[in-house]
Amino acid sequence: MCGRLEGRRVLVTHAERYIGPPVVELFEKEGAHVIADQSEYADPDTIQNVVDEAGQIDVLVANFAGPPRMMPVTNMLTETIEFEDEDFEAYLQELV
DSSP states (O other): OOOTTTTOEEEETTTTSTTHHHHHHHHHHTTOEEEEOOOOOOSHHHHHHHHHHHOSOSEEEOOOOOOGGGOSGGGGOOOGGGOOHHHHHHHHHHHO
């Protein structure tokens, strides 16, 4: 890599799951300072706290990966008759 992002600050949400790990790795290889956030965003104040702690950022990667108990998302892909409405509703509620 050629360090195209040297000196840039990148915030990656849910950095530990879904596409987070390879995104963090790629930005770091390009020379960026990566803030690899692992917050759950269940509390409305969390977003403001993360932004305040991150400081000035140049790039935001909003990798909202969903609740850990349902990750990876492919775990949700089953036959329609096997999928419970409550599971999908819980997934959507946890994303809000």
